[in-house]
Amino acid sequence: MRDVHFYTRLALIWLLVGITGIPMAAGQDSGPWKRHVIDDSSLGSDGTKLADVNQNGHMDIVVGWEEGGVTRLYFNPGKVEETWEYVEVPSPDVEDAFAVDLDGDGFMDLVTFSEGEHQRITVHWAPSDSLAYRDSRRWVSEDIPVTVKMTKWMFGRAVDIDGQNGVDLIVGSKNPNGRLGWLESPENPRDLSAWNYHHLSDAGWIMSIEWMDMDKDGIQDILITDRYGELSGLRWLKNPGQGEGLSQPWENHFIGLREGEPMFLGLADIPPLNGSGLPGIIVPDLTNGWEIFVFEGDTWTSQLLPYPSISGTRGKSVAVADIRLTGEWDLLASFEGAKDQSGVIGMGDFLADKPFLMDISGKEGVKYDFIVLIDMDGDGDLDILTCEETGYDGSKSGLGVIWYENPAR
Numbered sequence: 001m002r003d004v005h006f007y008t009r010l011a012l013i014w015l016l017v018g019i020t021g022i023p024m025a026a027g028q029d030s031g032p033w034k035r036h037v038i039d040d041s042s043l044g045s046d047g048t049k050l051a052d053v054n055q056n057g058h059m060d061i062v063v064g065w066e067e068g069g070v071t072r073l074y075f076n077p078g079k080v081e082e083t084w085e086y087v088e089v090p091s092p093d094v095e096d097a098f099a100v101d102l103d104g105d106g107f108m109d110l111v112t113f114s115e116g117e118h119q120r121i122t123v124h125w126a127p128s129d130s131l132a133y134r135d136s137r138r139w140v141s142e143d144i145p146v147t148v149k150m151t152k153w154m155f156g157r158a159v160d161i162d163g164q165n166g167v168d169l170i171v172g173s174k175n176p177n178g179r180l181g182w183l184e185s186p187e188n189p190r191d192l193s194a195w196n197y198h199h200l201s202d203a204g205w206i207m208s209i210e211w212m213d214m215d216k217d218g219i220q221d222i223l224i225t226d227r228y229g230e231l232s233g234l235r236w237l238k239n240p241g242q243g244e245g246l247s248q249p250w251e252n253h254f255i256g257l258r259e260g261e262p263m264f265l266g267l268a269d270i271p272p273l274n275g276s277g278l279p280g281i282i283v284p285d286l287t288n289g290w291e292i293f294v295f296e297g298d299t300w301t302s303q304l305l306p307y308p309s310i311s312g313t314r315g316k317s318v319a320v321a322d323i324r325l326t327g328e329w330d331l332l333a334s335f336e337g338a339k340d341q342s343g344v345i346g347m348g349d350f351l352a353d354k355p356f357l358m359d360i361s362g363k364e365g366v367k368y369d370f371i372v373l374i375d376m377d378g379d380g381d382l383d384i385l386t387c388e389e390t391g392y393d394g395s396k397s398g399l400g401v402i403w404y405e406n407p408a409r
Helices: 005-020
Strands: 034-039 045-051 060-065 070-074 086-090 094-100 109-114 120-125 140-143 152-159 168-174 179-184 196-202 206-212 221-226 233-238 251-256 266-268 280-285 289-296 299-306 314-321 330-336 344-348 356-359 372-374 383-388 400-405
Touching: 034 070, 045 094, 045 372, 045 383, 045 400, 060 094, 070 094, 070 109, 109 152, 120 152, 152 206, 168 206, 179 221, 251 289, 251 299, 266 314, 280 314, 289 314, 314 372
Parallel strands: 094 152
Antiparallel strands: 034 400, 045 060, 060 070, 070 086, 094 109, 109 120, 120 140, 152 168, 168 179, 179 196, 206 221, 221 233, 233 251, 266 280, 280 289, 289 299, 314 330, 330 344, 344 356, 372 383, 383 400
């Protein structure tokens, strides 16, 4: 059982943070980290997803360029280079994209989610040939018919829900006709007309989807942040297990943020926040601060950590790690509304009595997407990979696909 004074201490620390602000770090952590550009040649870079598509031990990157109308799979060169070779597939109004071997041929395909006027989920089949894999002309793009013009698709995850026919897709959208559901893979996944959609819940705007066991019954459930509407908040849907129940709406459980506007959630599987075997959940509430949820006994409790004055005005994503290699837990975060503010920051030792700020991005950049912590240069510390999509002039030129080099090593 956690010390009962833990929450009291956090509440006091964060109250003082909100009143007095947080000091900036001294030394190497005080200034912006070195920024590396992987690609800035299209418009509206909108999120980074990782996959080792060629099984060489280096994580490759998938990025949808919303205004550019394309998705690119970047091949990790295995060393620090400012630009990476990529494959490009068409994807108008793309909002999310990731790599997965959908047909089981040993070659990872791409799946894209489109909102705007396009409104569909598209599979981009990779050539089953390692020599042709990097040739964009050899990829074949096909829509999943049942998804076309159904809604504005925003986010997805590839998981095996029913234990049959390989990987299925959890899919979420935003209004109008906002929803969360799953696409059931048929016996022949290449027959996209045979993919069935199963409705799990209405939704306003799905921001996050996590596949994890929320009630410790040995079965994976779905954890989401829903940004708008009557069902908005941080909530989870109970997996009924095998059988007909998988195709019906799943039982909904609210955790919190019913009155807020939750963005991309972060999981903090660290001792101070790991209660009763479940990781802490940290959710940026768009303009208010980070809401930190901890499970104790049979209930979720939470505290609000206000955004610092140096950051952008709209919280976007959050992650927790010992990024400074000091044995202490640091909070890393990205923001929108960061014109003349910092769009990527860190809060060193954020659970301590005296946390301190790290200005990671400086004032360049306006609208950052979610951050990914990964050792990009192989020096043994975690760097920060992200996208930035909006220029100072309001255009979608932005900084593109970028990463910040951790100065710890």
